[in-house]
Amino acid sequence: MRAVVYDAPGSFTVRDVPLPEPGAGEVRVRMTAAGMCGTDLHLHEGQFLASFPLTPGHETVGVIDALGDGVVADGTGSPLQVGQQVVINPNSSCRRCAYCRESRPWLCELFAGIGSSTPGGFAECVIVPQEQVFDASGIPLELAVFAEPSACIAHLMDRLDPLTGCSVVVLGAGPTGVLLTQFLRMRGAAAVVLADPNAYKLDRARSLADISTHVVDRGDVRGTVQRLRGEQGFDVVIDATGRVDVIAELPELARNGGRIVYYGVADESSRVSISPFEIFRRELTIMGSFTEVDSFPDALDAFRSGAIRTEGIITHRYPIDAYAEALQAMRTDSSAHKIVITPQD
Ligand SMILES: [Zn+2]
Ligand SMILES: [Zn+2]
Known part of the structure; x- marks a missing residue:
């Protein structure tokens, strides 16, 4: 089968590799689409x-191609069979360390x-427990391919619970922001x-936003804060860019007692200057939210409820x-929103 294979950072080829066989308790999934992200x-x-x-x-969606010995059910206990459309939760934990036990x-x-850490979906097939x-x-491909980023978001929502009545600003209108x-x-x-400087992304976001979601140009964020919140900022401020210049501005968008979330993936070497006095005086909370392990059912429930729309995001x-x-395209094309690899084409 064809697969993207990196031998070292920055060095990859697309080449033929042996078709992997599912072991006991494993499933082979033939990839329909795999989303790219930051x-x-x-x-x-x-x-x-x-x-x-x-x-x-x-970020993968595919069709079951082969079942290993002893395979009976998916992550929620639903039966699995060859030919069925599935999404794959890429994340797993050891189930034994202190955090797992907590x-x-x-x-x-x-x-x-x-x-x-193990072979992923930029290949014709993937082996998955x-x-x-x-x-x-029954979930359209255009929605199903967003299961993994949505599950990560569902985990963030659990961390921010309760959100009822909160005002929130999200910086970055990429697929994750939307x-x-x-x-x-x-x-x-x-x-x-939702704020972003990219007119194309703003346009897409506006077409999907409901009446209580304000999609604004990045340059208008402070004006929008003033208009909507007066002198007070937002209860929750979320960075979905990973950019240092954006992250540095988060405290001034939060109201006293507010929560600041680092959600975009910043470069490992980047650093941001913050005022400990401001965090102290205004009782701000800074938190991170990384990934998920057990939130796929929540994401799929949200999809099936009809509350999540993604039309036009795959460009x-x-x-x-x-x-x-x-x-x-991911690096340089400003009209690229979600880029998807289609391994069967
Ligand atoms: Zn991703
Ligand atoms: Zn563990």
């Missing part, structure tokens, strides 16, 4: 827990990811502002042999 750029550089050789691809598996010391496969029958605003509204946030599709072009 994490893949970090993996390209060898960051973000990358272990080599590596086939990336962690029921906080996303903090696991031996956290593992399909597409970062049955408990990390989730039935996605999904975030919808989950925030679904979880009860009263007013949500670019590439066959696996054009992976280099996809990476290039």
Whole structure:
């Protein structure tokens, strides 16, 4: 089968590798689509827990191609059969360390990811333990491919609970920002502002936003804060860019007692200057939210409820042999929103 294979950071080829066979309790999934995201750029550089050789691809949807011995059910106990559409939770924990025993598996010391520590979805097929496969029958591909980023967002929503009545600003209208605003509204946030400098992304976001979501140009954020909140900022301020210049501005957008969330993936070497006095005096909380282990059922429930819309977010599709072009578009094409690899093309 064809697969993207990195031998070292920055160095990959698309080549033929043996078709993997599912072992006991494992499922082979034939990839229909695998989304690219900022994490893949970090993996390209060898960051973000990358272990080599590596086939990336962690936002995946496909069809069951073969079942290993003893496979009976997916991560929610639903029966699995060949030909069924599924999404794959790439994340797993050791179930034994102190964090796992505290029921906080996303903090696991031996956290593992399909597409970062084991072969992922930028390949024709992937091998997955049955408990990390989730039935996605009937969910349109354009939505199903967002299951992993949505599950990570569902985890963030749990961390921010309760959100009822909160005002929230999200900086960065990439696919994650657009999904975030919808989950925030679904979880009860009263007013949500989504800001970005990219006119194309703003346009897409506006077409999907509800009446209580204000989509604004990045340059208008302070004006919007004034208009909506007066002298007070927002209860929750979320960075979905990972950019240092954006992250540095978060405290001034928060109201006293507010929560600041680092959600975008910053470069490992980047640093931000903050005022400890301001954090102290205004009782601000700074928190991170990394990933998920057990939030796929929440994401799929949200999809099936009709509350999450993604029309028009996928802008670019590439066959696996054009992976280099996809990476290039990810870095330089300002009209690229969600880029998807389609391994069967
Ligand atoms: Zn991702
Ligand atoms: Zn663990």
